[in-house]
Amino acid sequence: MSDFWLSIKDLPEQGREFEVSDQEVWTVPIREFNIQASITRNLHARFSIFPGQNGYLIRGVLRGAVKIPCDRCSAAEEIGLDAAFEFFEESGPVTDKGFGGQSILRFSQGLPEINAGAMLWEQFLLTQPIKHLCSDKCQGLCPKCGQNLNLADCGCDRDEADPRMAIFRNLKINT
Ligand SMILES: [Zn+2]
Ligand SMILES: [Zn+2]
Known part of the structure; x- marks a missing residue:
């Protein structure tokens, strides 16, 4: 996965808008997980992050197009992707190590950051059937x-292609 940390310090109450169009956010994990997908129209995410009581509300849209066999x-x-997303990311208890657990949030030098790479990869996966x-x-x-x-x-007799039937196909009947 491609880490891509965004600073979310001093978010205003009405939220702040972010845009991510660095293709590596998606192309790196596509390669890493050996997924048969190629981006045919650049992926682009636009989202707002709103500060909450004990976390952040994230709301946005992911657009672009991919080719998949x-x-x-x-x-x-x-x-074609045009997927709206909205979720609340709990910040959890803050320890001296920062936010606990496998969070997409962290503190870096005392300032909160969000891993937009991990978040936008997950959003991409959610668009896939x-x-x-x-x-x-x-x-x-x-x-x-x-x-x-x-x-x-092709005209093949496909019932015969069933490998479980092979033994019967080779059976010679002596008369
Ligand atoms: Zn098909
Ligand atoms: Zn055939």
Whole structure:
């Protein structure tokens, strides 16, 4: 993951707006986790941070576009992102080490900072569906010859391609 710390000292009550368009926030973890995704329109986050009683309210939007292969036929599919997000990040008890736990908040030389890199990577992941399909009706690839069945039918008898049936295919019947 790409750490990207923003200073959030002296936030006014009406919040402060931030913008992040450093692509490394997303390209570094995409590489690191070996995710099959490529950014086709630069990602851009714009968000406001509001100080609260014991934490911060963060509200913004993540925009851009990525190309991700379909889970069934592996055709690359472009997904436009325009995702609003809003959450409250509790600052927790402040110790001499700063904020406790695996927080995206920390104190650096006594001043609060937020890890916008970690936060915006998580927001990116939240925009992604569990399965990437080019279409609900995607037929996938023929398990026998690899033909993309959305484009043409290869004519393979795909029931026979079931490996559990192989033993029966090779069975010779002596008469
Ligand atoms: Zn597909
Ligand atoms: Zn086939």
